[in-house]
Amino acid sequence: MRGVYVSDVGMTRFGKREESLTKLMHEALMSATGGGPPEGIDAVFVGCMNPDEFTGDGNLATLVTDHLGIRSAPSMRIDNAPASGSAAFEAAFFSVASGRYDNVLVLAGEKMSGISTAEAIRILSKMIDRTERDLGATLTALAALVARRYMHDYGLSREDLALVPVKNHGNGIKNPFAQFQKEVSLEKALESRMISDPLRLYDCASICDGAAAAFLTSERTGVQVTGVGHATDYVPVQLRDSLTSLHATKVAGERAYQMAGRKPGDIDVTEIHDAFSILEIINSEDLGFFPPGEGGKALAEGRTGMGGDLPINPSGGLKARGHPVGATGLAQVCEIVWQLRGEAGERQVEGAKVGLTHNIGGFGNNNVVTILEGRA
Amino acid sequence: MKGSTCSCGKTVAVVREVCPQCGRAAEPVELSEEAVVLTYTTVHVAPEGFEAPIHLVLVGLEKGAKVMCESKVGEMEIGVKGKVVEEEGKFYFVS
Numbered sequence: 166m167r168g169v170y171v172s173d174v175g176m177t178r179f180g181k182r183e184e185s186l187t188k189l190m191h192e193a194l195m196s197a198t199g200g201g202p203p204e205g206i207d208a209v210f211v212g213c214m215n216p217d218e219f220t221g222d223g224n225l226a227t228l229v230t231d232h233l234g235i236r237s238a239p240s241m242r243i244d245n246a247p248a249s250g251s252a253a254f255e256a257a258f259f260s261v262a263s264g265r266y267d268n269v270l271v272l273a274g275e276k277m278s279g280i281s282t283a284e285a286i287r288i289l290s291k292m293i294d295r296t297e298r299d300l301g302a303t304l305t306a307l308a309a310l311v312a313r314r315y316m317h318d319y320g321l322s323r324e325d326l327a328l329v330p331v332k333n334h335g336n337g338i339k340n341p342f343a344q345f346q347k348e349v350s351l352e353k354a355l356e357s358r359m360i361s362d363p364l365r366l367y368d369c370a371s372i373c374d375g376a377a378a379a380f381l382t383s384e385r386t387g388v389q390v391t392g393v394g395h396a397t398d399y400v401p402v403q404l405r406d407s408l409t410s411l412h413a414t415k416v417a418g419e420r421a422y423q424m425a426g427r428k429p430g431d432i433d434v435t436e437i438h439d440a441f442s443i444l445e446i447i448n449s450e451d452l453g454f455f456p457p458g459e460g461g462k463a464l465a466e467g468r469t470g471m472g473g474d475l476p477i478n479p480s481g482g483l484k485a486r487g488h489p490v491g492a493t494g495l496a497q498v499c500e501i502v503w504q505l506r507g508e509a510g511e512r513q514v515e516g517a518k519v520g521l522t523h524n525i526g527g528f529g530n531n532n533v534v535t536i537l538e539g540r541a
Numbered sequence: 542m543k544g545s546t547c548s549c550g551k552t553v554a555v556v557r558e559v560c561p562q563c564g565r566a567a568e569p570v571e572l573s574e575e576a577v578v579l580t581y582t583t584v585h586v587a588p589e590g591f592e593a594p595i596h597l598v599l600v601g602l603e604k605g606a607k608v609m610c611e612s613k614v615g616e617m618e619i620g621v622k623g624k625v626v627e628e629e630g631k632f633y634f635v636s
Contacts, residue, residue: 302584313619
């Protein structure tokens, strides 16, 4: 396989947006090109979870090439639940690595606010196993079951769990693309509405709109994609061996580290999937940054904050940046590319050379890990 | 309780023709209804078609099998023992 590099990235601000999905993708594309027309694109990979139900439009891969003026280029849509953005990036990566294409465009997005919240939750809940769904389980309920067991096994306090949204909202203040750019106090997080005990509103990422874009090329640039790992696990939580660790993250992480020839200790900055607060802590352990049960302690000690030895989610993560499901994985890539180029402004992690993204599809059962490295 | 088991060692509390762990043909198995609480939650924001609060519990059965149930036990704690009963295709955890 030959080297694959990122040339340009861009994204829209996430949040409740009036524009259509294709307009949001155009805005992300223009953000990446600096306003210029898309030229010399050999293929387009579109990550989106469910445009048919969220927006009423199907055939998105072609709708995008039409609306964005990229006629003739082959275009395909990748649906990998909320890991659609990173899976589209993965497919694009291999298309360049294989030698088939030299320059490809990855677009990812979701438009979720055009329908009622209840309807959006109904659509999102389809990724849950039917027997669990038929009992009234929601994604938050599954995360709550995991959180309860984790807190029991490792003695994590409710206050320490709330440090995840507090940290990530603090980071989001400095991200102009984030949906939420204001501080959330520990008290506010702890007093927010109970959704599924012990998880409260501030433990959960939002339902919103947004898009991201990235160009991959065989020509050497300042950022190389060095590792991609992807793994699945059972859909029902009741089939899983562990309730405090995600098998798909562990295996995806091992695959990405092996491909990149890297180990957890080499990572300088990371964007990991905090759709629910407990997941950030569990992910930080499954990816090998901290031993099992110690992710919460590392957070409480500030090790994963902006001044720590491994800043997690400098963008604000899914919690503060917002979580338009299909867009998230590619927005994570955007953030890491900016970090590696030293272009992350006030949220810059000094001297970041190796970055990692981790994106979850389903409730922790179709996960993608990507490693990117700065090449001076 | 009806479940499935496989020579690879995986036992699940659902009837599956194919073992979810290794893809071989799974064998039907009868599992004891004795169960212990592994974790639980109360859903306060219910999905469409349901009314909050919903008391969900994930319990452990024999051979490492687990099953999600609606709880009919008042005081809930990890480690509490009880039984799984099936009513109209739905599993309940009772004391």
